[in-house]
Amino acid sequence: MSSGLAGLYEEIGQALTALRANAAFLLRKSGGQADLQAAARDVQAQGAAIDRRLRVLQHRLPAESTDPQPLVQPMLHAALENWQDVAGVVAPPILLVDPSALRLPRTMLETLCQLSTQALALSAGGPALRVSVLIDDRKSTHLCWSADNGVGLQLTARLPLGAEVA
Numbered sequence: 001m002s003s004g005l006a007g008l009y010e011e012i013g014q015a016l017t018a019l020r021a022n023a024a025f026l027l028r029k030s031g032g033q034a035d036l037q038a039a040a041r042d043v044q045a046q047g048a049a050i051d052r053r054l055r056v057l058q059h060r061l062p063a064e065s066t067d068p069q070p071l072v073q074p075m076l077h078a079a080l081e082n083w084q085d086v087a088g089v090v091a092p093p094i095l096l097v098d099p100s101a102l103r104l105p106r107t108m109l110e111t112l113c114q115l116s117t118q119a120l121a122l123s124a125g126g127p128a129l130r131v132s133v134l135i136d137d138r139k140s141t142h143l144c145w146s147a148d149n150g151v152g153l154q155l156t157a158r159l160p161l162g163a164e165v166a
Contacts, residue, residue, distance in 0.1 A: 027040045
C-alpha cells in the first residue's frame with residue numbers, strides 16, 4: 001500500500017476513534033432519553049461497520065510494491081471488489097481496461113480507484129456499473145475514464161498522460 005493510502009487509513013482510523021468516543025459520551029449523557037440513546041447506539045454501529053470495511057479493504061488491496069507504475073487492472077479490480085458488497089450495490093461492477101496490460105503512475109492509479117469507487121457508491125441501487133479505462137490510440141496523450149450504469153449515471157474524465165506511462 002502506498003504512503004498516501006497508509007496516511008488516509010490513519011486519518012480515517014483517528015476519525016473513527018473520535019466518533020466512538022463521542023457516541024460513548026452521548027450514551028452516558030442521554031440519561032433516560034430513549035431516542036438519544038438509540039441515535040448514539042446507531043452512531044456506534046455505523047462506526048463499527050465502517051471500521052470493519054476499512055480493515056477488509058486494507059487486507060484486500062495489493063501489498064505496496066516498489067513498482068512506480070503498477071498494472072491498472074488488478075488494482076482497480078481490487079478497489080471495486082471491496083465495495084461491491086456495500087449496502088445498495090446490487091450488481092458487481094464491470095471493468096474494462098484497454099490495453100489490458102496498462103500501467104500508470106501510482107498517484108494516477110489511486111485517483112482512478114477513488115473515482116471508480118465513488119461512482120460505484122453513486123450508482124448503488126441501480127444496475128451494474130461499467131467502469132472503463134482506455135487509451136483510444138497507442139499514440140494518445142490522454143487516458144479516458146468513464147463510469148456508466150445505463151440508467152442515468154454517466155461520468156467521464158479525460159486525464160493527460162505523461163511520457164512515463166507504460
